[in-house]
Amino acid sequence: MQSVTFQVPGKPQGKARAKTVRNKSTGNIHSYTPEKDMLYENYIKAQFQNRANGFYLERGKPVMLRIIARFLPPKSVSKKRQLDMLEGRELPLKKPDIDNIVKVVADALNGVAYHDDTQIAMVIAAKTYSAMEGLDITVEEYVG
Template identity: 70%
Template sequence: MHSVTFQVPGKPQGKARARTYYNANAGKHVSSTPDKTVLYENFIKDRYLQKADGVYLEAGTPVTLRIVARFLPPKSKPKKVKHQMLDGEILPLKKPDMDNIVKVVADALNGVAYHDDTQIALVVAKKAYSAVEGLDITVEEYKDGK
């Protein structure tokens, strides 16, 4: 079974909305993805390519995408609360929204890990506190709901 697990260091980011504006020179409305999102997607692609060793899931192959978004506990919290956060007793109920994290990862890996993100049949994603922030991502061939 084809499977690639890799990490993306740094604070997890979600997919930002495309900005739409009227371009008077072109005489039409134009949409563009914010530069910060494009840079983050390219970073995710780069991290995947460093670990993938040529793994690419062809069109027609269902895909499972697993994501763990790791956040640092706030510095302002007491030690006891930080320990609860790091032990998983308290979860990060904050921005970015989980669906936007999934979207930025799915779009970043489009055409790199798999032919198209329509192949994604299963997504398992969670937010957690950790001593090191970042994303843990696994892309694998979907097998029987697992």
């Protein structure tokens, strides 16, 4: 089974909604992806390419994504609660939403790790606390 595992350092971000604007002179409506999202997607793509060694799932091959989003415990909580968070007894119930994290990863790897994100057949995603924030991502061919 083909797979690539890589990390994206830094605070996990979710995909924001597309911005829609109307051109006052022509009346045309146009949507675009916010620059912050584009930069984060390019960062994910670069981290993947550093580890890929030519990995690419052609059209027609099903894809499985595994994503672990790691967040730092808040500094404002007690040491005992921080320990509970780091040991997995308390999970991050905060933004970004897990579905938006999945979306930004899927869009970033579109055309780079696989032909199109319609190939994604299974996603396993979780949010957790950790001493180091970031994303742990595995892209693999799904074999059921």
